Amino acid sequence: MSTLKMPASLPDPIINENAKIVLKRRYQRKDADGIVYESVKELFWRVASAIAEEEAKYDGSSYKPAKLAREFYDLMTTYRFLPNSPTLMNAGTDIGQLAACFVLPVADDIEGIFDAVKHAAMIHKSGGGTGFSFSRLRAKDSVVGSTGGVASGPLSFLKIFNCATEQIKQGGTRRGANMGILRVDHPDVMDFIKAKERDGELNNFNLSIGLTEQFMRAVEKKEDYDLVAPNSGEVVGQLNAREVFNILVNKAWESGDPGIVFLDRINRDNPTPKLGEIESTNPCGEQPLLPYEACNLGSINLGKCYLKGKNGHDSEIDWEELKRIVHLSVRFLDNVIDASVYPLDQITEMVGKNRKIGLGVMGWADLLYQLKISYNSQTAVDLAERVMKFVRDESRSASKLLAKERGEFPAYPESVFGEANLGPYRNATTTTIAPTGTLSIIAGCSSGVEPLFALSFVRNVMDNDKLVETNPFFEAAVKDADAYSAKLMEEIAKVGTIKKMDHLPEELRRVFVTAMDIEPIWHLKMQAAFQKFTDNAVSKTVNLPNSATKEEIWDIYWKAYEFGCKGVTVYRDGSKISQVLCTGDDK
Ligand code: CDP
Incomplete structure (x- = not known):
């Protein structure tokens, strides 16, 4: 447990209904009888304070732990950034193992x-x-x-x-x-x-x-x-x-x-x-690692980096805000390495040498919805490259800054960066795009860099809980277009998509596309665009309709190779699902 006291002025987090269930079931601390004794506020403070406290070890730090703990708390409770599940579950507890990938x-x-x-x-x-x-x-x-x-x-x-x-x-x-x-x-x-x-x-x-x-x-x-x-x-x-x-x-x-x-x-x-x-x-493919290596991940919610156009200007990405979040997140993830207790000496040693972290993004589809850009367009693919290049460049400059404060990763001299004189960096890798199966539920955003599966749907979470969800950006846009009615929402919940709803405005149907509306090649192009600027790998599924042929899959596999992807996962609608525990449905 951290010695940093919870400030009296700490605001209560706003928690969406789905997150309440998930957090209670899996993340809030329980006593021996399974009774939850930790509030969500206490949970986020436990994590924020435990991770910020690591800062005290470094004399050259530009932060005081108490101030940093508050910044981490705000970062997480406004759902701008969340660390991977083991960090949320175990930081500041006796378990203390904080990485998702081994x-x-x-x-x-x-x-x-x-x-x-x-x-x-x-x-x-x-x-x-x-x-x-x-x-x-x-x-x-x-x-x-x-x-x-x-x-x-x-x-x-x-x-x-x-x-x-x-x-x-x-x-x-x-x-x-x-x-x-x-x-x-x-x-x-x-x-x-x-x-x-x-x-x-x-x-x-x-x-x-x-x-x-x-x-x-x-x-x-x-x-x-x-x-x-x-x-x-x-x-x-x-x-x-x-x-x-x-x-x-x-x-x-x-x-x-x-x-x-x-x-x-x-x-x-x-x-x-x-x-x-x-x-x-690792299990979901986004994190290639050496034997005995571990990596902790964290994801920035891009849906929160939207800047609404004012005075006739177009809406855009809030680059300044994104930069701020990237820098804080890199510091967070680097501190997680120190705060984590690994279950094996060999792992402690390997992690200590390379200090890999995997900062990624979620809420990409939400951001595109807000910017009124359709996922299956060259504009979206170009923007994906721009956003990820920015995240990678800023995360590397944050890692450089940390190297100045606390030293480079020990294997730096023998790394490709050291040999090319590119650093020094604090971390051998900084970027990874995770599936964010549960994180996206907690943040109430679209997962990873995936399009939405449905605009409105019933989600089965964990055992038998059923949760109904409508994408908030979609709901707002339908209202803006004066097309909202309860009956329409019911209809959409049945099919998930508005592609065939000719009576709805063309603009809505162009922007609010879902996974199955998107031609497989755009799924792949999007994966490749993010991969281009990601040190590790990108978790992404290329969704295909049930009618997809083997030739089409052949083509996707081949293009994945040509486009420089590190792997590829396809899912043909209605074929047997045998994926392991990587979507929110399984948790
Ligand atoms: O959202 P969350 O942090 O729970 O995890 P994710 O982004 O869906 O998955 C990230 C990584 O966590 C996976 O690639 C696995 O390495 C690990 N994971 C796991 O070990 N067991 C699970 N049930 C889910 C994820």
Whole structure:
């Protein structure tokens, strides 16, 4: 608990109805009988004061902890910025583990495998999600030296990880989420691709195939490529790249599983290649990390950075305000690293070396609605680049400032920045775009950089609670257009979209588009635009109508590669949902 006293003048936060339920259920502190003893105001003060208190360690700081705590409190309670869930849940408590994202190595021996199972369990308990590369495990049926027997392969071990996860609730509130990645040149790749064919199988895992550029070139030329035994480096077989790619596309069409990640692209952005190669991401794919690395995330609500046009001027983005928020948020996230207690020494050491943080955005669709720009337009894509470039540049300049105050990240000299003399920075990465599954509910904004799923809908949150939501910007615009009626709202809630409502003004239908109204290519262009200026990766789903063909998915996968995305997730409406715990619906 922080020693900073809550000021008497601290305003009560305004909390939306959905947030009240979520906060009470998952975030406010409870006693041993499950009775909530912490108010929302106390919750945000607990977090603000615990994170601000870290400031006191640094003599060169430009802030006094008490003043900073107040600024952090205001930042969070006006929903301009929120840190990832583990920070909200655990800051200033005995658990003290504040990061959402971890990657653990899985070594090719029984001890190593079960170490990873144990470490994952410890991380899940503290509210974090884990990613693993299974690529180092020897293939099924290859010889085990110590026993003369045969190996059971990555897939059988994956089931053990899945089972262990099933039994452990994160911080006693939710089950852990995992990412499992296998390289496309692993001999067991076909089994891995089919691993989730049966419903419910491996339900605590997102699976992705790690594609290499060599593989993609073979796809283009319809050539065979080599399967390589990870333990011996020997070529043990070949597959036709185009056929494997087609199977991946078919799987995406059927169920969205497994996803794909582009390993070479990810490693081109690895800021510290001398510390190792990136082989996996966190569960939702937005955070590639080295083995034993962790990263804490935070998201700025762009919907709050809207400046209404006055005296005949157009509405625009409040760049000054955005800059202020970015600088405070970077300081917040850097302090989170110090405040966090990691469940393993190896993690403490790795995090200490790179000090990665992942500042991202949410409320993007809300901002576009306010600016009257349709999501599926070049104007929106261009603005996405401009906004994210601004966030990245400002976050880097904030990180530079912190480096002056408190020193650069220890691996800086051997990092790509150090070698190019670009820094020094306090953090090896500063930007990541998270799904913001729960954060967006708390802030009452659109999630991440996704379009709205529906203008008005009934949301199932957690067990059996049902929450009705209408987008406030839409409601206001309908009223402005003199088109509001209770009957109309009811109709919209049934279908979610106004695309086919010809009786509504054209301008409304142009601006207020939803996920399914947007052609898949615009989803992808938007992802690519944000990726261009994001150090880590972007969480985004390319939504497709049920009628989408396999050829269309082929095209999306290929373009994702060409556009420089780090991975791609598609979801065809009505196909089997097998995503792990990453939308508000699951929490
Ligand atoms: O909104 P919130 O901070 O709860 O999380 P998010 O932005 O939806 O997800 C960010 C990351 O948190 C994921 O990529 C996972 O690493 C982790 N996570 C998890 O471990 N378990 C969950 N049930 C949800 C998210």
